[in-house]
Amino acid sequence: MTVSASGSASGPQRREEPVFAALPVEDTPAQLRLHERLVGAAERDGLLDVAYRTLETPVGSLLLAATEEGLVRVAYDVQDHDAALADLAGRVSPRVLRAPARLEQAVRQIEEYFEGRRTSFELALDMRLTKGFRREVIARLPSIGYGRTESYAQVAEAAGNPRAVRAVGTACATNPLPVVLPCHRVVRSDGSAGGYAGGAEAKRTLLALEGAA
Amino acid sequence: MTLRPFEQVVAEYGPMVLRVCRAVVGPVDAEDAWSETFLAALRAYPGLPGDADVEAWLVTIAHRKAVDAARADSRRPIAVPEVPEPGPRALAEGPAAGSGSDGDLWNGQLWDGELWQALKALPQRQRAAVAYHHLAGLPYKEIAAITGGTADAARRAAADGIKSLRSSLGTHAEEKGEKR
Numbered sequence: 001m002t003v004s005a006s007g008s009a010s011g012p013q014r015r016e017e018p019v020f021a022a023l024p025v026e027d028t029p030a031q032l033r034l035h036e037r038l039v040g041a042a043e044r045d046g047l048l049d050v051a052y053r054t055l056e057t058p059v060g061s062l063l064l065a066a067t068e069e070g071l072v073r074v075a076y077d078v079q080d081h082d083a084a085l086a087d088l089a090g091r092v093s094p095r096v097l098r099a100p101a102r103l104e105q106a107v108r109q110i111e112e113y114f115e116g117r118r119t120s121f122e123l124a125l126d127m128r129l130t131k132g133f134r135r136e137v138i139a140r141l142p143s144i145g146y147g148r149t150e151s152y153a154q155v156a157e158a159a160g161n162p163r164a165v166r167a168v169g170t171a172c173a174t175n176p177l178p179v180v181l182p183c184h185r186v187v188r189s190d191g192s193a194g195g196y197a198g199g200a201e202a203k204r205t206l207l208a209l210e211g212a213a
Numbered sequence: 214m215t216l217r218p219f220e221q222v223v224a225e226y227g228p229m230v231l232r233v234c235r236a237v238v239g240p241v242d243a244e245d246a247w248s249e250t251f252l253a254a255l256r257a258y259p260g261l262p263g264d265a266d267v268e269a270w271l272v273t274i275a276h277r278k279a280v281d282a283a284r285a286d287s288r289r290p291i292a293v294p295e296v297p298e299p300g301p302r303a304l305a306e307g308p309a310a311g312s313g314s315d316g317d318l319w320n321g322q323l324w325d326g327e328l329w330q331a332l333k334a335l336p337q338r339q340r341a342a343v344a345y346h347h348l349a350g351l352p353y354k355e356i357a358a359i360t361g362g363t364a365d366a367a368r369r370a371a372a373d374g375i376k377s378l379r380s381s382l383g384t385h386a387e388e389k390g391e392k393r
Binding site: 016019020023024026027030031033034037038042045047050085088089093095096097098 | 215216219223227228231244247248251252255258343375378
């Protein structure tokens with residue numbers, strides 16, 4: 001065990017001085033307790049800019065994230081939860097903590113939806129991750145009722161720009177709040193499901209659940 | 214360079230900061246010190262440069278909190294530490310598990326009270342240098358920037374501290390090494 005003259009860090013093995021052998025490196029119960037305490041204090045002091053948790057569903061694990069304004073992001077496993085969190089840190093705030101309490105309502109409603117007991121969501125939403133025409137398109141999606149579908153062309157027309165079919169496709173593909181804002185109800189004119197941020201199978205699962213497939 | 218979600222900072226450095234707090238302020242106050250450190254870090258985090266040394270930054274905050282706590286402590290007329298319930302190991306092994314005083318009967322399963330007794334006996338400067346170098350892994354130059362003084366002085370403080378710890382813990386450290 002050597003320490004260089006400059007004292008620069010030269011690897012973890014140097015750090016483990018035998019006198020500290022009794023001091024645990026990991027103390028999981030303490031870490032959990034402290035994490036919970038930090039989340040509580042952050043919420044109290046208005047420092048919990050982004051709270052998140054994951055939820056297991058029939059379409060895989062969903063990442064749910066909320067600001068103080070409301071639900072800001074729903075991300076599928078295939079969209080990479082870590083990437084979604086990094087994106088939130090960059091675009092909303094790096095004060096991001098795993099804090100399930102703020103997502104309680106969203107979790108309950110999404111669970112009810114997957115149990116077939118809910119046909120629309122009543123949640124505060126924070127739409128800041130989408131702008132302009134995309135945001136307009138996304139915001140109109142709940143008007144496509146549960147169990148119904150519309151074509152990309154129909155949605156473009158409803159948004160006041162019949163030629164913007166591709167832009168509607170992009171808006172749906174980049175929907176920051178899939179499931180809750182039902183971009184899965186937008187399908188191809190020929191009736192086939194078309195692409196989906198959560199993968200084609202997830203889209204079919206949701207449409208089947210709603211009895212629309 | 215953008216900052217990572219703070220959750221990752223807690224996950225990566227939380228255990229290290231807890232060890233440092235336990236070594237510097239002791240078992241009873243360590244969790245308060247950790248909580249104050251991470252809450253202050255969360256508050257300041259958005260302003261941290263993307264290429265900053267997060268580890269040194271956290272230890273710097275923890276150091277300030279420890280200094281504040283020591284000052285507050287010295288103003289307290291009678292310091293009566295809370296004595297938490299003895300943990301399973303302390304109960305199983307009986308009073309002999311601690312080194313004698315009641316203060317050692319805190320969650321005895323976490324780490325041995327003898328280590329804190331030995332650390333507490335060190336001058337504050339040595340205790341800090343030992344913890345920041347051997348637990349946080351900071352270079353002496355970095356430690357000097359945090360505690361004041363020169364890198365050489367920090368190196369000497371750490372070396373003297375380790376020497377005292379080894380002699381006061383004696384063979385215990387070796388016997389107990391296998392527990393980790």
